[in-house]
Amino acid sequence: MEYLMNPTPIKKKFITPGVVVLLILALNAMVFLAIRFFFGIGSMTNLDNQHPWGIWIAIDVACGVALAAGGFTSAALGHIIHKEEFKVILRPALITAMLGYTFVAIGVFVDLGRYYFIWHPLIFWNGTSPLFEVGLCVMIYATVLYIEFLPIVTERFIGHVNLKGRLSFLNVPLDAILRFLDRGLSKTMFVFIIAGVVLSTLHQSSLGTLMVIAGPKMHPLWQTPVLPLLFLISAIAVGFPMIIFESLLASRSLGLKPEMKVLSNLGRMVGPLLVIYLAIKIIDMAIRGTYVYLTEINTASVMFMLEVVLGVIIPLRMFFSEKVLNSRLLLFIAASLVVFGVFLNRINNFLVAYTPPYALNKYFPSIGEISVTIGFIAILVLLYRVIVMFFPVISIPDKKLMPKTKYAIRGEEK
Amino acid sequence: MGFQNRRDFFKTSLLLTAGITGISSKKNKAASLDGPSENRMGVLVDTTVCIGCRSCEWACKTTHGLPTKPIDSYLDRSVYDKKRRPDEHALTVVNEYDNPNNPLLPTDVKVQCMHCEEPACVSACIVGAFTKHPEGAVTWDTDKCIGCRYCMVACPFQVPSFEYSKAVQPKIMKCDFCFERTKEGKLPACVEVCPTEALTYGNRNELIEIAKQRIKRQPDKYYNHILGEAEIGGTSWLYLAGQDFGKLDFPKLGRDPAPGVTEAIQHGIFSYFIPPIALFALLGSVMWINRSKNNGEEK
Ligand code: SF4
Ligand code: SF4
Numbered sequence: 234m235e236y237l238m239n240p241t242p243i244k245k246k247f248i249t250p251g252v253v254v255l256l257i258l259a260l261n262a263m264v265f266l267a268i269r270f271f272f273g274i275g276s277m278t279n280l281d282n283q284h285p286w287g288i289w290i291a292i293d294v295a296c297g298v299a300l301a302a303g304g305f306t307s308a309a310l311g312h313i314i315h316k317e318e319f320k321v322i323l324r325p326a327l328i329t330a331m332l333g334y335t336f337v338a339i340g341v342f343v344d345l346g347r348y349y350f351i352w353h354p355l356i357f358w359n360g361t362s363p364l365f366e367v368g369l370c371v372m373i374y375a376t377v378l379y380i381e382f383l384p385i386v387t388e389r390f391i392g393h394v395n396l397k398g399r400l401s402f403l404n405v406p407l408d409a410i411l412r413f414l415d416r417g418l419s420k421t422m423f424v425f426i427i428a429g430v431v432l433s434t435l436h437q438s439s440l441g442t443l444m445v446i447a448g449p450k451m452h453p454l455w456q457t458p459v460l461p462l463l464f465l466i467s468a469i470a471v472g473f474p475m476i477i478f479e480s481l482l483a484s485r486s487l488g489l490k491p492e493m494k495v496l497s498n499l500g501r502m503v504g505p506l507l508v509i510y511l512a513i514k515i516i517d518m519a520i521r522g523t524y525v526y527l528t529e530i531n532t533a534s535v536m537f538m539l540e541v542v543l544g545v546i547i548p549l550r551m552f553f554s555e556k557v558l559n560s561r562l563l564l565f566i567a568a569s570l571v572v573f574g575v576f577l578n579r580i581n582n583f584l585v586a587y588t589p590p591y592a593l594n595k596y597f598p599s600i601g602e603i604s605v606t607i608g609f610i611a612i613l614v615l616l617y618r619v620i621v622m623f624f625p626v627i628s629i630p631d632k633k634l635m636p637k638t639k640y641a642i643r644g645e646e647k
Numbered sequence: 648m649g650f651q652n653r654r655d656f657f658k659t660s661l662l663l664t665a666g667i668t669g670i671s672s673k674k675n676k677a678a679s680l681d682g683p684s685e686n687r688m689g690v691l692v693d694t695t696v697c698i699g700c701r702s703c704e705w706a707c708k709t710t711h712g713l714p715t716k717p718i719d720s721y722l723d724r725s726v727y728d729k730k731r732r733p734d735e736h737a738l739t740v741v742n743e744y745d746n747p748n749n750p751l752l753p754t755d756v757k758v759q760c761m762h763c764e765e766p767a768c769v770s771a772c773i774v775g776a777f778t779k780h781p782e783g784a785v786t787w788d789t790d791k792c793i794g795c796r797y798c799m800v801a802c803p804f805q806v807p808s809f810e811y812s813k814a815v816q817p818k819i820m821k822c823d824f825c826f827e828r829t830k831e832g833k834l835p836a837c838v839e840v841c842p843t844e845a846l847t848y849g850n851r852n853e854l855i856e857i858a859k860q861r862i863k864r865q866p867d868k869y870y871n872h873i874l875g876e877a878e879i880g881g882t883s884w885l886y887l888a889g890q891d892f893g894k895l896d897f898p899k900l901g902r903d904p905a906p907g908v909t910e911a912i913q914h915g916i917f918s919y920f921i922p923p924i925a926l927f928a929l930l931g932s933v934m935w936i937n938r939s940k941n942n943g944e945e946k
């Protein structure tokens with residue numbers, strides 16, 4: 234390493250053709266959302282009494298939570314196991330998790346029939362409900378993520394508070410508040426970091442418990458009492474691929490050089506995790522004898538095979554190959570496959586596997602539901618771009634820090 | 648370096664998963680209530696007696712203030728061409744099925760909430776909006792509900808429905824066992840109106856006795872099973888039929904209460920908050936050890 238890495242706001246033009254497309258997608262979602270809030274959920278979704286949950290729960294919530302897992306796995310690795318080398322991914326992963334959970338919360342809000350009562354779980358507790366646990370953990374964890382984000386804000390603004398005109402008298406007190414916050418936070422941050430990891434393991438697994446109660450309404454290929462464990466391990470396993478996936482995407486779109494060494498070291502941990510996941514899945518299938526359902530060809534068995542072969546087995550093999558780990562393109566493909574696999578797994582669990590006995594028709598998301606979900610993802614990407622351009626999130630080689638390392642050419646201790 | 652990372656990482660993640668699985672395998676009692684009380688009420692539906700007049704549908708709508716056509720229109724039997732389900736416009740519906748024993752006398756089956764003894768909806772609801780009353784009824788509280796529709800996912804009989812067309816205060820709709828009426832000592836509206844006594848309201852234990860006697864007295868007429876006596880831990884509403892219940896669109900359910908597995912997992916993870924706190928402590932010490940180790944090496 235020739236320069237020390239230092240988180241820095243990325244200076245770039247904000248508006249690009251891609252950004253314009255994202256803005257249009259976001260606007261489109263707003264139109265459908267207006268319909269939803271004025272005329273009810275039934276007016277623009279394909280949900281009915283047989284299919285109470287659609288893609289807003291399966292994608293916005295279940296996939297959202299799973300794919301934001303990079304936040305807690307990287308925190309565990311960087312802060313708790315304390316691996317210095319992974320410091321550079323901590324902030325981008327934190328931002329993704331923070332935005333991801335915000336997206337989850339908004340997804341729930343939109344899907345709730347009585348969205349204005351979203352705070353009810355805070356006062357009406359039902360300990361037997363896994364949804365209650367998920368709800369409460371997600372609320373607390375989102376708050377924790379915002380707290381973890383605060384030091385980035387204080388770092389950006391300390392000594393830079395510069396309000397103009399009539400508000401300028403606030404500059405000194407604001408700066409003092411920021412400094413006070415900063416000092417307090419650096420002392421207590423470890424509590425929030427650990428809490429974040431604990432909360433994550435809790436709700437990542439409880440998300441799997443959600444569908445257990447649906448019992449016989451769920452296809453036996455997915456319905457198993459070990460669902461919580463499978464959900465937890467797949468969330469842990471998808472954390473690093475998600476970080477790899479978005480680091481490579483972001484560095485491409487922002488024109489930066491990706492940290493290949495760090496990313497391939499992250500990738501090295503994915504293979505073994507996938508092995509554990511696959512082993513549990515296979516043992517569970519063997520014990521319950523559900524492999525018989527794979528002998529018939531139907532939507533369920535095809536989706537199951539897609540999920541396991543494309544999303545687990547192929548990337549598993551790829552992540553064990555040095556060639557893949559060191560190639561930007563192959564690593565990107567392998568990481569994308571795991572992300573895709575978990576995405577498909579959540580959709581399978583919440584939608585494909587859900588086969589209610591009295592269904593009059595099959596559920597397929599309406600244009601409105603799809604538009605809203607895509608619009609939310611577009612907003613998410615836009616916010617990510619805004620944040621990395623405004624706050625010190627992404628680490629780039631810092632010229633100012635060069636003198637320190639100028640003579641350390643052997644830099645990379647192996 | 649890479650190797651070192653991996654090993655450390657595994658140590659920890661193994662501990663994590665071992666902790667969580669160990670905890671959740673612990674068995675807990677799944678009952679939300681301590682078994683059915685002695686004065687638990689129920690309704691026995693004898694489908695062999697039901698003539699499919701659908702008076703119950705009319706009475707149910709009328710008492711619950713739901714819009715309904717005049718009672719005369721209920722004589723029209725063409726509704727039986729299609730199978731219907733209770734929904735937000737009708738808390739109970741009657742469906743008609745062929746009768747293999749006597750083609751001239753079709754089997755009519757009234758459908759509504761079964762008022763489970765260990766209801767999945769009560770266990771699942773995120774805010775505890777459902778209540779199982781000691782007298783048997785399972786009711787829903789509009790002041791708590793947030794409209795997440797998890798109760799609909801959970802109910803094994805697929806009963807609760809949702810007012811999808813309402814933008815504000817949509818309700819979860821299902822049969823409430825005429826809770827307000829029975830509190831005043833009145834019969835449930837559907838039971839009161841039934842002209843053939845296909846519906847019998849009474850103490851659940853006594854109803855089971857009556858049902859057993861009917862089967863014993865006319866073994867040719869009845870299929871030897873009381874649906875709801877044992878299914879998913881029992882239900883307050885019980886059914887008798889002249890043929891296999893599977894042919895009458897009843898879901899195939901085991902004897903275990905629907906919320907059993909989830910509640911075992913939930914209680915395991917949350918027993919007195921010990922597991923989460925233990926995990927917190929574990930991670931805290933891992934963090935502390937690694938931090939001091941690293942500091943020692945580097946500085
Ligand atoms: S039938 Fe469904 S809605 Fe009725 S009590 Fe049982 S679980 Fe609840
Ligand atoms: S829709 Fe209402 S009653 Fe049903 S689970 Fe959600 S909060 Fe409970």
Ligand code: SF4
Binds near residue numbers: 759835836
């Ligand atoms: S008990 Fe009351 S609410 Fe239930 S079906 Fe009968 S009339 Fe309707």
